[in-house]
Amino acid sequence: MATDKKLFKGLSRRDLLKTLGGIPLFGVIWSAGANFSAKAKRERNLLLETLNIKASAPPASGPLSGEPLRVGLIGFGIRGEQLMRSLGFATNEWLEQMAKSSAENPNDKRLEDFKAQENLNVKLTAICDIFDAQAEKALASFNSNGNTCKRYRTHLDLINSGEVDAVIIATPDHWHAPMAIDAINAGLHVYLEKPMTHTIQETYDLRDVCRKNPNIKLAVGHQHRQTQSFLTAQDAIAKNTLGHVSLVVTTTNRNDDNGAWQYDIHPDASTDTIDWDAFLGTAPKIPFNAEHFFRWRKWWAYGSGLSGDLLTHDYDRINCVLKMGIPKYITASGGIYTHRDGRNVPDVMQINMDFPDFSTGTSQEPGKEKGMTLVYSATLGNQFERGTLLMGHDATMELGNMLTIHADPRSTKYAELIKENKIDPMVPIYQYDPSANGVDAVTSATAKYFANKGLLWTYRDGKRVDSTFLHIREWMSCIRNGGEPSCGINEGFEEAIAAHMGGLSYKIGRRIEWDHENEKIIALPGEDLDAILLNNDIT
Amino acid sequence: MSLTFQFTKAQTFSLVLLRILIGWHFLYEGVIKVYSPSWSAKGYLLSATYMESFFQWLASESMISIVDTLNIGALLLIGFGLIIGFKTKWAIILGIGLLILYYLAHPPFPGYPQGPSEGSYWIVNKNLIEAAALLVLYMFPTETSFGLARLFSKSQPETPNP
Numbered sequence: 001m002a003t004d005k006k007l008f009k010g011l012s013r014r015d016l017l018k019t020l021g022g023i024p025l026f027g028v029i030w031s032a033g034a035n036f037s038a039k040a041k042r043e044r045n046l047l048l049e050t051l052n053i054k055a056s057a058p059p060a061s062g063p064l065s066g067e068p069l070r071v072g073l074i075g076f077g078i079r080g081e082q083l084m085r086s087l088g089f090a091t092n093e094w095l096e097q098m099a100k101s102s103a104e105n106p107n108d109k110r111l112e113d114f115k116a117q118e119n120l121n122v123k124l125t126a127i128c129d130i131f132d133a134q135a136e137k138a139l140a141s142f143n144s145n146g147n148t149c150k151r152y153r154t155h156l157d158l159i160n161s162g163e164v165d166a167v168i169i170a171t172p173d174h175w176h177a178p179m180a181i182d183a184i185n186a187g188l189h190v191y192l193e194k195p196m197t198h199t200i201q202e203t204y205d206l207r208d209v210c211r212k213n214p215n216i217k218l219a220v221g222h223q224h225r226q227t228q229s230f231l232t233a234q235d236a237i238a239k240n241t242l243g244h245v246s247l248v249v250t251t252t253n254r255n256d257d258n259g260a261w262q263y264d265i266h267p268d269a270s271t272d273t274i275d276w277d278a279f280l281g282t283a284p285k286i287p288f289n290a291e292h293f294f295r296w297r298k299w300w301a302y303g304s305g306l307s308g309d310l311l312t313h314d315y316d317r318i319n320c321v322l323k324m325g326i327p328k329y330i331t332a333s334g335g336i337y338t339h340r341d342g343r344n345v346p347d348v349m350q351i352n353m354d355f356p357d358f359s360t361g362t363s364q365e366p367g368k369e370k371g372m373t374l375v376y377s378a379t380l381g382n383q384f385e386r387g388t389l390l391m392g393h394d395a396t397m398e399l400g401n402m403l404t405i406h407a408d409p410r411s412t413k414y415a416e417l418i419k420e421n422k423i424d425p426m427v428p429i430y431q432y433d434p435s436a437n438g439v440d441a442v443t444s445a446t447a448k449y450f451a452n453k454g455l456l457w458t459y460r461d462g463k464r465v466d467s468t469f470l471h472i473r474e475w476m477s478c479i480r481n482g483g484e485p486s487c488g489i490n491e492g493f494e495e496a497i498a499a500h501m502g503g504l505s506y507k508i509g510r511r512i513e514w515d516h517e518n519e520k521i522i523a524l525p526g527e528d529l530d531a532i533l534l535n536n537d538i539t
Numbered sequence: 540m541s542l543t544f545q546f547t548k549a550q551t552f553s554l555v556l557l558r559i560l561i562g563w564h565f566l567y568e569g570v571i572k573v574y575s576p577s578w579s580a581k582g583y584l585l586s587a588t589y590m591e592s593f594f595q596w597l598a599s600e601s602m603i604s605i606v607d608t609l610n611i612g613a614l615l616l617i618g619f620g621l622i623i624g625f626k627t628k629w630a631i632i633l634g635i636g637l638l639i640l641y642y643l644a645h646p647p648f649p650g651y652p653q654g655p656s657e658g659s660y661w662i663v664n665k666n667l668i669e670a671a672a673l674l675v676l677y678m679f680p681t682e683t684s685f686g687l688a689r690l691f692s693k694s695q696p697e698t699p700n701p
């Protein structure tokens with residue numbers, strides 16, 4: 001104080017004010033900022049404590065030690081190549097292309113990520129593809145680094161070769177169940193691409209085979225089950241954050257030829273290079289048709305368009321979070337409105353699934369709320385991102401790689417907090433962004449579409465990870481260490497039946513009903529549902 | 540450069556007011572960030588629409604925590620200097636530098652994507668105006684009229700009336 005006195009000696013009170021006047025102002029502004037932050041934090045913490053949602057990652061799958069697992073691949077097409085990369089095997093062509101692309105764009109980390117991927121301790125011993133160009137491409141790339149890979153002409157040759165312990169099946173849909181059944185009967189573990197089956201009967205047959213071979217691990221290719229935010233979503237549902245969810249809306253929004261399955265036709269495609277009869281399998285016998293071979297998703301004979309190709313992902317995503325099972329009723333509508341190019345599957349499709357007895361919980365008087373509709377709304381003629389919404393009486397959840405929850409202004413549960421201005425319905429009450437430590441360089445609109453559905457990557461500890469890799473890893477861990485894959489036969493059964501009911505309703509134009517007790521889709525007398533589903537003549 | 544000015548009382552008052560308001564703005568921005576530990580400039584930098592590689596470098600894993608700390612530190616120092624009236628020239632230079640960086644990361648140039656903002660801008664936006672206002676304060680210093688610097692100024696110039 002004494003020094004102060006000396007320093008300020010000779011200053012009048014007026015001078016003092018002019019010298020030190022800024023200090024109290026500084027203090028006032030600082031404490032205003034500190035108070036504001038503390039209050040915001042208090043309210044935030046109170047809200048988070050009230051909500052009590054646990055943000056957690058799915059449990060990591062177990063060790064993959066021991067002898068390498070011998071894997072065979074059936075179907076080395078677009079998906080087959082992706083699956084092989086997740087398994088640790090990239091083609092020379094892809095490696096070259098990625099090296100070039102990362103040289104041009106340092107943000108392109110695909111090659112780096114691939115090289116950093118954990119070794120799954122597998123040998124890719126066998127490959128079966130009925131198109132020579134694809135099979136030869138595989139042989140040229142996968143017979144190196146100590147791996148020997150042999151080509152088999154038919155899937156049965158591969159399955160019975162004695163060279164494989166497990167198979168990955170990535171053929172067109174109409175081959176899924178027949179190949180999976182053959183493999184399981186031969187004692188092989190199976191990773192089967194979605195949709196699990198192409199017909200209703202196959203769905204039961206595959207389940208029967210799995211029940212007879214309980215030690216065989218079947219995983220269905222819904223890799224988004226590995227999405228980090230889904231477990232958090234499950235916890236939010238379990239804590240009744242949303243109240244009674246009466247409506248779920250999920251969408252497909254695409255507006256390009258690739259998104260409408262207009263894939264390239266390989267210049268070498270001919271009856272000399274393609275085993276056409278092997279492609280057709282049980283499909284109607286027609287002369288060689290390269291378009292059918294490469295764009296098979298456009299015809300009911302081999303694929304099932306939106307309901308089989310894309311609805312299945314969305315249905316399983318919601319089923320993973322809500323576990324609502326097979327809907328009691330399905331009504332569908334749509335048509336071929338955007339790609340009138342000879343296809344016979346719809347390109348605009350709306351599927352309403354009703355679950356009259358399902359509830360996620362309630363915040364109102366007992367008995368007032370029960371039942372939910374899931375709307376799958378798809379167009380291949382517009383790519384405005386409509387997202388996925390779970391709409392409850394108390395709050396709305398937006399579900400993607402990120403998870404956002406907004407309170408509903410008319411919520412019962414949050415009424416008090418909204419009145420006290422502690423919740424603003426315009427501001428999320430909860431947001432979970434597993435990528436908070438990194439922002440992704442998403443390459444294209446289509447990539448963004450897939451990424452938002454958890455189909456391309458998810459996050460572990462803030463790092464981006466390929467979801468297919470995690471899904472395959474989980475399957476391999478189940479094979480080695482026991483346990484059940486997150487998308488096994490029961491989840492696959494529900495996925496397939498829901499998709500087939502959607503296709504049937506579209507084709508018949510009638511509400512399709514599921515008999516839960518007898519586990520049957522209800523048919524009218526004399527109606528052969530599979531014949532209707534497969535009918536390839538209708539347009 | 541010799542800067543001797545003779546301001547009217549009203550002129551001094553206006554300049555001091557401008558200095559305090561800008562200081563207030565910087566200080567409050569800094570304080571809020573100090574008290575929100577999860578705050579980071581990363582998103583702002585990564586979404587830069589101009590000189591992207593520079594700003595993305597600032598946002599990179601190895602840089603971002605330094606950048607965040609420096610940014611908060613600078614905001615507080617500038618706020619402190621301008622309000623207290625101490626080393627205001629240094630505070631002003633720092634402030635102009637910071638504002639130019641903010642400006643360049645998302646400049647309202649014609650043809651450049653304009654993110655969500657509360658107004659409409661063409662070439663000129665509030666960051667640029669605030670930087671220009673700081674330039675004025677640099678040219679017309681007032682810290683010896685109002686501020687701690689009074690203590691250290693030998694002549695104790697009481698702003699003379701003309």
Ligand SMILES: NC(=O)c1ccc[n+]([C@@H]2O[C@H](COP(=O)([O-])OP(=O)(O)OC[C@H]3O[C@@H](n4cnc5c(N)ncnc54)[C@H](O)[C@@H]3O)[C@@H](O)[C@H]2O)c1
Pocket residue numbers: 074075076077078079080128129130131134154155170171172173175193194195221222223278279281293294309455
């Ligand atoms: N999980 C996902 O995200 C995802 C993504 C894309 C595709 N898929 C699924 O993967 C499967 C394959 O799709 P795609 O886009 O790779 O198709 P594709 O037409 O590119 O590839 C299919 C491959 O299977 C081969 N094939 C056909 N019949 C065969 C037979 N009888 N025996 C052996 N090989 C045969 C073809 O020659 C072709 O190379 C589909 O069921 C699709 O639904 C899943």
